[in-house]
Amino acid sequence: xxxxxxxxxxGHYEFFSxxxxxxxxxxxxxxxxxxxxxxxxxxxxxxxxVSIASGRVPAQYGNxxxxxxxxxxxxxxxEAYDSCVRPLLDRLMDYVDTHESEFIEWTL
Numbered sequence: 001x002x003x004x005x006x007x008x009x010x011g012h013y014e015f016f017s018x019x020x021x022x023x024x025x026x027x028x029x030x031x032x033x034x035x036x037x038x039x040x041x042x043x044x045x046x047x048x049x050v051s052i053a054s055g056r057v058p059a060q061y062g063n064x065x066x067x068x069x070x071x072x073x074x075x076x077x078x079e080a081y082d083s084c085v086r087p088l089l090d091r092l093m094d095y096v097d098t099h100e101s102e103f104i105e106w107t108l
Contacts, residue, residue, distance in 0.1 A: 003027055003043065004088040007081055012046045012074035020065055021047075029087075036093040038084045046077040 004014035004041035021027055024047045046081040054068025096103055 001089075001092060002013075003039075004092075007078070011078040012081070013069065013072075016046070016050055016069045016072070016074075017038070018068070022084075034091050036084075036086075036091040037087050038086075039081065039091075042077050042080045042084075046072075046074065046079050049077070 003015060006018065010017075015021070024043070028044050028047070029039045030044060031037075046055040048057040049072050050065070051067050052068075054064045057067040057071065
């Protein structure tokens with residue numbers, strides 16, 4: 001949900017500029033777990049792009065990660081995310097519906 005919200009607010013730049021994701025691999029795995037394979041691939045690609053850009057940042061930058069974010073072109077990732085056949089929030093709702101008993105305990 002957090003990934004989707006950040007993307008809706010300002011694209012992948014917004015997602016990455018708020019600081020390094022706590023555990024990008026875990027977010028990618030969570031996306032896969034809910035069936036959001038396209039979004040997982042997009043995020044994994046964006047993470048690789050930021051990592052590569054961060055590694056190429058000149059030494060004078062105090063924060064190579066944020067400089068890498070600034071040097072990364074996120075347009076292709078944003079366009080791919082927007083082109084996904086099934087929106088991420090729909091995937092999340094499908095997952096919750098399918099696994100409702102894991103999240104909700106109905107009492108009378």
